[in-house]
Amino acid sequence: xxxxxxxxxxxNILESNTFKKSPxxxxxxxxxxxxxxxxxxxxxxxxxxxxxGDSFLNETNSSRIRVSIYNLRKRxxxxxxxxxxxxxYRIEIKKGQYYVSFKRNNNHKTxxxxxxxxxxxxxxxxxLICFGITITKILxxxxxxxxxxxFKSEKETILVVGDLFGVEGRNYLGRTSWYRDYNINxxxxxxEFKRKNPFFKDSxxxxxxxxxxxxxxxxSKDITKLFTNHQRDISIKLSSKLEYRDLKQQNIxxxxxxxxxxxxxxxxxxxxxxxxxxxxxxxxxxxHKKKGTIYPLSTATDNxxxxxxxxxxxxxxxxxxxMFFSDHDIGVMATVEYFTTAQKIKAFTSKYKLGEKTxxxxxxxxxxxxxxxxSLELIIVAIN
Numbered sequence: 001x002x003x004x005x006x007x008x009x010x011x012n013i014l015e016s017n018t019f020k021k022s023p024x025x026x027x028x029x030x031x032x033x034x035x036x037x038x039x040x041x042x043x044x045x046x047x048x049x050x051x052x053g054d055s056f057l058n059e060t061n062s063s064r065i066r067v068s069i070y071n072l073r074k075r076x077x078x079x080x081x082x083x084x085x086x087x088x089y090r091i092e093i094k095k096g097q098y099y100v101s102f103k104r105n106n107n108h109k110t111x112x113x114x115x116x117x118x119x120x121x122x123x124x125x126x127x128l129i130c131f132g133i134t135i136t137k138i139l140x141x142x143x144x145x146x147x148x149x150x151f152k153s154e155k156e157t158i159l160v161v162g163d164l165f166g167v168e169g170r171n172y173l174g175r176t177s178w179y180r181d182y183n184i185n186x187x188x189x190x191x192e193f194k195r196k197n198p199f200f201k202d203s204x205x206x207x208x209x210x211x212x213x214x215x216x217x218x219x220s221k222d223i224t225k226l227f228t229n230h231q232r233d234i235s236i237k238l239s240s241k242l243e244y245r246d247l248k249q250q251n252i253x254x255x256x257x258x259x260x261x262x263x264x265x266x267x268x269x270x271x272x273x274x275x276x277x278x279x280x281x282x283x284x285x286x287x288h289k290k291k292g293t294i295y296p297l298s299t300a301t302d303n304x305x306x307x308x309x310x311x312x313x314x315x316x317x318x319x320x321x322x323m324f325f326s327d328h329d330i331g332v333m334a335t336v337e338y339f340t341t342a343q344k345i346k347a348f349t350s351k352y353k354l355g356e357k358t359x360x361x362x363x364x365x366x367x368x369x370x371x372x373x374x375s376l377e378l379i380i381v382a383i384n
Contacts, residue, residue, distance in 0.1 A: 001089060003037060006102050009089060018079040025075045027051065028068055032093065033100050042098040069093065080105070144230070144342060145349045148356035149313055149320040150251050151230050158246060159223055160264060161216040162256015163238040165189075169204035178207055182259040210240050212256075215332040219255040219324065226340045239264060247321070254323040255332050258284045258297060258308075268323060271312050274382040275361050277325075284327070286363060288382075295363060295379070298327060303369055307331030309339065310361040312384070330368035334376050352381055359384035 001009070010033050013019060019026050031050050035042050044065045051068060073093055080090050090105045150157050165185045171177040184190050187206055194201050220236060227234040237246070239254070239262040246252065247267055254264040258277065269276040275286050283298030286308060297306040307326040314320070322339075326332045338344050354360060361384070365377040 001102050006033075007037070009087075009102070010091070013079065013084070013091065016079060016083050018075060018083055022071075022075060024051070024068065025072050028072050029076075029091075029100070032072075032098055033091075036099045036101075047098065069098070144226075144345055145356050146311060146322075146339065146345055146354060147226065147230075149318075150227075150253075150322070151232050152356075153251055153318065153320065155249070155251050155319065157227070157232070157234045157251040157253065159220060159234055159236045160239050160242050160246075160252055160254045160256070161212055161220060161236060162254065162260055162262060162264070163210035163212045163216070163240050164257070164260050165240065166207040166209070166211055167204045168207045169200075178209075178211075179204070180211065185261045210238060212238070213329050215255060215257070215326070215329040218329075218333045219336040222336050222340045223253060223255070248317065248319070251319055252321045252323075254321070254325075255336060256325065257332075258325050258327055264323060265325075267321070268310060268325075271314070271321070272310060272361060273384050277308075302328050302330075304365070304367050305331045306379070307335045307364045307366050308361065309335050309364065310359075312359045313357045315357075326366070330372075331364070331366045334366045334368065335364055338376060352383065354383070 010030070014026050014030060019029070028047075028051060031047070032042065034040075035046075040046075047065055047068075051065075076091060076093070080087065084090065084105075087105050089102050092101050092103055093099070094101070144151070164180055167179050167181065167184060167190060168176055169179065181193075184193055190204075190206055194204075224234055224236075234253075239256055239260070242263050244263065247263070252264075256262070256264070258265065261279075265277055273289070275288055277284060277286060279285075282296050285297055286295040286306075287293070295306070297308075299305050305326055305328050307324065310321075310323045310325075312321045312323075324332045324335050324339075326335070339348075348354070352360070360381060362381045363379040365379055367375045367377075
């Protein structure tokens, strides 16, 4: 065993689990071995100064050195009883000496190369089988066609969660409370309200924080999970913080209510060639731009509602938008779950022959109970 092999073998031992637990033994063995390699004179004084510094000179005896060497020998024995029992060589430090020696390990078993060959061959076969199973899963995994324009894009995707504008004012108990009015969705709306109702001029003001319903958290979980499974990053922003330049520069996914009249509703009306959303006496409705067909979206009960799902691919800049609207939580939660489930997406895209850059709008009727989706009925699908 030449000196280079000895140094490599020493390095492996020092990095073993047995020695990682004892930095002092690592330091001592390394020092003794290097002194042996360099043929330096080893004395208790030099070892003591290396291990304990100048304080060693003030000691009246050298028992610390003998104890350290003893502990090192015990640790080497432990190594060869466990991790190093199959090593061809072993490091020894004879009693009364400090130099290390590299000896043949008499406990080392002669390798049966025929058995090793069979073992390696078996491992290769197992690895090939595992690799084949993995490739098969990848090849036959249902394709998420509708999301490919997001997954393949080099642009960032922003998940926009619809939040609700709020105002604060004193209640009948004289305490400050947070209020929600669906007719007040911005500072501009609040200013107009105060102008028409001077009585509230000094009693209410814009809240410093907004509010999101359950649809925001549940839908965010489903969408971020989908992106994580496809090794794609996604950031989250509240609709009150959304800027129009985000719509032009990034891919956008929107989940939120219809009532808050945010930028995504305006954007839907601008980009959708088939439908637009408008407010009337009966609440928010969906109207076909050419045929004039109107679908009222407000319902008398929270257990049944309508949800709009719309995907728009902008050919001019390659941006994609996926929008999920509903009055209450259950509509967005149910449709997001539907469009983040691989098998359901595959069935939907196959039925309507949708590609990754296809734009479409769909209206669903959702029935639920206690924010749990019980049924999802497709009312219309329009391919842009």
